[in-house]
Amino acid sequence: MxxxxxxxxxxxxxxxxxxxxxxxxxxxxxxxxxxxxxxxxxxxxxxxxxxxxxxxxxxxxxxxxxxxxxxxxxxxxxxxxxxxxxxxxxxxxxxxxxxxxxxGLPNVPLDDVPVGADEAANVEVRRIGDKPDFAFTPKEHYELGEALGLMDFDQAAKISGSRFNVLKGGLARLERALGQFMLNLHTDEHGYEEVQPPVLVRNDAMYGTSQLPKFGDDLFIGASMKGRAEQTDDVLSKHTRQADLERLKSGEIEVRDLVANAFEDAPTEEEYWLIPTAEVPLTNLVRESTMPADALPKRFSALTPCFRSEAGSAGRDTRGMLRQHQFNKVEMVSVTDDQSSQDELERMTGCAEEVLKRLGLHYRVVLLSTGDMGFAARKTYDIEVWLPGQDSFREISSCSVCGDFQARRMNARYKGEGDKQPRFVHTLNGSGVAVGRALIAVMENYQNEDGSITVPEVLRPYMGGVETIGGAA
CATH class of the missing domain: 1.10.287.40 (Serine-tRNA synthetase, tRNA binding domain)
Known part of the structure; x- marks a missing residue:
C-alpha cells in the first residue's frame, strides 16, 4: 500500500x-x-x-x-x-x-526499472554458463519422464484433474534431493533461518503480502470446518432447501448430499487460503510488530508446497510440469531497514543464482520492465534457466524488492535507538528456486541419448550415491 x-x-x-x-x-x-x-x-x-x-x-x-x-x-x-x-x-x-x-494501486517502480508494457521491454543483465552440446536431439522433460515410467500425468488427472502430476521412484527422489539441497545451501551458507510455516493462511496474511484483494481469482480457498460441526443442526434447519427435502424423500439424493447442499451457503467462522508461495507466511512473521533496528535484517527460507489456480494461463504450457496447480518451491524472504533493501535484492538474487551455478545449469538474469513485474514489487530480477528440450530460457526464480508496500499492510515496523518514531520495514522475496522447474532443468540438461538422466554431482549425496536414473546404470 x-x-x-x-x-x-x-x-x-x-x-x-x-x-x-x-x-x-x-x-x-x-x-x-x-x-x-x-x-x-x-x-x-x-x-x-x-x-x-x-x-x-x-x-x-x-x-x-x-x-x-x-x-x-x-x-x-x-x-x-x-x-x-x-x-x-x-x-x-x-x-x-x-x-x-x-x-488497488500497484507499487511505484524504482528509477532504474526499464519502462515498457510487457516482457518485450525486459533487459538482460547477464548470462552464466554454457548451453549443453548434445549429439542427439534433446527431449522435453515430460517425454523423458513418461518414457522412464516415473512421471504420470494421466493418473494424476484421474485423481485431481489437469495440471497435476505424479512422480515416482528416481524422479520423486530427485525432486526431494533438489529441495533439500537448496534449503541446506540457503540456511548453511547464505544465512537464512529455516522455517516450516503453515500452508493455510487467513485473509489478513494474504492481504499483507498483496495477494488480496486483487488476485483472489488466482488462489485456492479452503473454508474452515471450525464451527461447522457445532452448527450442524442449526445449519440444517436454517439452510436446507425444501426442494432438497423433497428430493431426499423421493430417494433422488442421500443424506450426505443434503448436508453438502445445506453447507453450501452456510456461514463459516473463518476462511483459509492455500498459499501460492511461502512468501505469504514468511513475510507475515513480522506483521503487527515493532523490531529494534539492530535485529535487522531478518532472513527466512522455507520449502513448501504452493498452490495456484493459474486462472490467466488457459492453454499455456498444458504439457508437462511447467505450470501446475500444485508445486514445491524454496522461498527466501528478507526484512530490512529502509536503507538496505536495494543491496539486499542484489544479495538475494545472487543466492538464487548460486543454486543454478552448483547444479551446472546455463541461465540468464533479466531485469523486468514496469509492465511485467508483480503488483507489489518496486524492482524485480527474473532468473531464466536454459531448457534444451524447449530450446529456450524459462523462468525458474523471481527476486523482488517491495519497499514498505507490504509493511504498511502488515503494520511491520522497526525503531533505531535514536529514532523518535518507528519506521516501516522493507520486505523482499525470491524463489530459491522453484523445485519442480529445477527438476525439469536437470532432466533436460543432464539427459542421455538412451533416455537416462545423469544425476548432478552436487545432488548425489542426497540420492544415496545414485549417479544415473534409468538406463543400464
Missing amino acids: IDIKWIRDNPETLDQALATRGASPVSKLLIELDEARRAHVKRLQDLQSRRNDASKAIGKAKGSGDEATAQTLIDEVATIKSDIQAGEAEERDLDAKLKKLLD
Missing part, C-alpha cells in the same frame, strides 16, 4: 509511475477523497468537543437552578450525539472507499 501522505506530496510522480504500469492516473481522485475524509473527521472532532463542553455546562446550569438552559443543553447534546453516530458511519464509508482505492 502506498502512503497517502506521500501521494499528497507527489501526485504527479504517482500518476507517471502508474502510467508506466499501464494504470490510469488517480492522484486527483485520491486527494479529493482524502481531503473530504479529513474535513469530515475534523467536523466530528468539533462536534465531540462541543458535546463535551455542553455536557459540562448542563451541570453548571442545573447547579444554578437554570432548568430551562439545562434542558436546552440536554436537547443539544442529544442532537450532537445523533449527528456523531451518523458521522461515524459516514467516516467508516469514506475510510473504506479510500482504502479500496489504495489497495
Whole structure:
C-alpha cells in the first residue's frame, strides 16, 4: 500500500509511475477523497468537543437552578450525539472507499526499472554458463519422464484433474534431493533461518503480502470446518432447501448430499487460503510488530508446497510440469531497514543464482520492465534457466524488492535507538528456486541419448550415491 501522505506530496510522480504500469492516473481522485475524509473527521472532532463542553455546562446550569438552559443543553447534546453516530458511519464509508482505492494501486517502480508494457521491454543483465552440446536431439522433460515410467500425468488427472502430476521412484527422489539441497545451501551458507510455516493462511496474511484483494481469482480457498460441526443442526434447519427435502424423500439424493447442499451457503467462522508461495507466511512473521533496528535484517527460507489456480494461463504450457496447480518451491524472504533493501535484492538474487551455478545449469538474469513485474514489487530480477528440450530460457526464480508496500499492510515496523518514531520495514522475496522447474532443468540438461538422466554431482549425496536414473546404470 502506498502512503497517502506521500501521494499528497507527489501526485504527479504517482500518476507517471502508474502510467508506466499501464494504470490510469488517480492522484486527483485520491486527494479529493482524502481531503473530504479529513474535513469530515475534523467536523466530528468539533462536534465531540462541543458535546463535551455542553455536557459540562448542563451541570453548571442545573447547579444554578437554570432548568430551562439545562434542558436546552440536554436537547443539544442529544442532537450532537445523533449527528456523531451518523458521522461515524459516514467516516467508516469514506475510510473504506479510500482504502479500496489504495489497495488497488500497484507499487511505484524504482528509477532504474526499464519502462515498457510487457516482457518485450525486459533487459538482460547477464548470462552464466554454457548451453549443453548434445549429439542427439534433446527431449522435453515430460517425454523423458513418461518414457522412464516415473512421471504420470494421466493418473494424476484421474485423481485431481489437469495440471497435476505424479512422480515416482528416481524422479520423486530427485525432486526431494533438489529441495533439500537448496534449503541446506540457503540456511548453511547464505544465512537464512529455516522455517516450516503453515500452508493455510487467513485473509489478513494474504492481504499483507498483496495477494488480496486483487488476485483472489488466482488462489485456492479452503473454508474452515471450525464451527461447522457445532452448527450442524442449526445449519440444517436454517439452510436446507425444501426442494432438497423433497428430493431426499423421493430417494433422488442421500443424506450426505443434503448436508453438502445445506453447507453450501452456510456461514463459516473463518476462511483459509492455500498459499501460492511461502512468501505469504514468511513475510507475515513480522506483521503487527515493532523490531529494534539492530535485529535487522531478518532472513527466512522455507520449502513448501504452493498452490495456484493459474486462472490467466488457459492453454499455456498444458504439457508437462511447467505450470501446475500444485508445486514445491524454496522461498527466501528478507526484512530490512529502509536503507538496505536495494543491496539486499542484489544479495538475494545472487543466492538464487548460486543454486543454478552448483547444479551446472546455463541461465540468464533479466531485469523486468514496469509492465511485467508483480503488483507489489518496486524492482524485480527474473532468473531464466536454459531448457534444451524447449530450446529456450524459462523462468525458474523471481527476486523482488517491495519497499514498505507490504509493511504498511502488515503494520511491520522497526525503531533505531535514536529514532523518535518507528519506521516501516522493507520486505523482499525470491524463489530459491522453484523445485519442480529445477527438476525439469536437470532432466533436460543432464539427459542421455538412451533416455537416462545423469544425476548432478552436487545432488548425489542426497540420492544415496545414485549417479544415473534409468538406463543400464
